[in-house]
Amino acid sequence: MKKRSFGWLCATLLLTWASGSFAPAFAWDKTGHQYINRAAAMAFPGDMPAFMRTPETIDAIAYLGPEPDRWGTLGGSELRDTLRPEHYILMELADLAGPLPRTRPEYLRNLTAAQILHPDRAADLTPYRVGLQPYSAIEVYGRLLAAMREYRRLNAAHENTKPVELAITFYAGWLGHYVGDGANPMHTSINYNGWVQDNPDGYTPVGHDVHGEWENLYVPANIKPDSFVSLISKPRVLNDVFTDYVAYLRGSNALVGKTYEIEKQGGFKGAGSPEAHQFTDERFAAAASMLRDIIYTAWVNSASPPAGKNIPTIQAPPR
Ligand SMILES: [Zn+2]
Numbered sequence: 001m002k003k004r005s006f007g008w009l010c011a012t013l014l015l016t017w018a019s020g021s022f023a024p025a026f027a028w029d030k031t032g033h034q035y036i037n038r039a040a041a042m043a044f045p046g047d048m049p050a051f052m053r054t055p056e057t058i059d060a061i062a063y064l065g066p067e068p069d070r071w072g073t074l075g076g077s078e079l080r081d082t083l084r085p086e087h088y089i090l091m092e093l094a095d096l097a098g099p100l101p102r103t104r105p106e107y108l109r110n111l112t113a114a115q116i117l118h119p120d121r122a123a124d125l126t127p128y129r130v131g132l133q134p135y136s137a138i139e140v141y142g143r144l145l146a147a148m149r150e151y152r153r154l155n156a157a158h159e160n161t162k163p164v165e166l167a168i169t170f171y172a173g174w175l176g177h178y179v180g181d182g183a184n185p186m187h188t189s190i191n192y193n194g195w196v197q198d199n200p201d202g203y204t205p206v207g208h209d210v211h212g213e214w215e216n217l218y219v220p221a222n223i224k225p226d227s228f229v230s231l232i233s234k235p236r237v238l239n240d241v242f243t244d245y246v247a248y249l250r251g252s253n254a255l256v257g258k259t260y261e262i263e264k265q266g267g268f269k270g271a272g273s274p275e276a277h278q279f280t281d282e283r284f285a286a287a288a289s290m291l292r293d294i295i296y297t298a299w300v301n302s303a304s305p306p307a308g309k310n311i312p313t314i315q316a317p318p319r
Contacts, residue, residue, distance in 0.1 A: 035225045
């Protein structure tokens with residue numbers, strides 16, 4: 001980000017904060033999240049457990065796609081406000097604190113250090129403002145991995161696996177929400193609902209709900225459950241889930257300008273443009289592919305015991 005634009009940026013963020021739309025709230029509408037989760041589950045490879053490929057499990061994973069949004073709307077304001085930054089990361093601000101570390105504690109520590117280093121920017125470097133998206137996803141992946149290891153152990157011991165099957169199904173569906181959000185460029189950028197950076201291309205500024213127009217009006221009216229399925233990639237085992245997931249988020253962030261270009265041309269209004277449809281389908285397919293691959297990778301990795309000794313890498317505070 002260019003330093004000279006920061007004062008204006010801060011003013012814009014304060015204005016946005018005051019207007020009550022500080023951060024991305026929801027993504028892809030309820031139907032969009034369900035489509036992504038269902039498409040991912042229907043693309044599970046044949047070497048995954050049979051219970052994960054039944055119609056009942058696929059229905060449950062699809063149902064759970066919008067679950068974190070239900071927590072936001074139905075679970076009370078305390079839960080909504082606490083969990084809000086789990087849905088996004090404003091990469092342009094996160095990068096001011098250095099490369100994204102692998103764990104939430106390290107990330108929070110880096111943001112604190114960046115606040116001290118840049119006191120004039122401290123208000124823009126809080127976890128709430130910058131967002132926690134990659135940590136939400138990687139932490140649910142960890143829970144899923146643990147549950148799959150437990151499933152393998154119980155299965156080998158010929159014990160009842162039904163409870164852990166429910167846990168796996170829940171984690172897979174929950175994970176899908178964040179992976180779905182991550183495919184939306186506006187969930188990875190400071191330009192999350194109106195362009196706030198230098199604007200030589202004349203993109204729609206703050207004050208117009210470009211975020212909601214695409215997610216909540218265009219998507220449910222125009223995207224169908226099967227319109228993007230042919231674009232889903234072949235299954236693959238990820239080399240490193242955190243690294244690959246951050247690359248996925250950066251890939252989304254690189255498409256922020258394209259999103260605003262389509263919006264500027266009126267692509268998300270009404271029935272939209274062919275380019276908007278193709279672009280949205282590609283984002284949905286990217287989400288379903290990544291979700292399927294993370295879940296598949298968890299299954300493959302669950303065949304091995306946890307690496308290293310079970311010693312915390314971050315020291316607890318002294319009191
Ligand atoms: Zn969300």
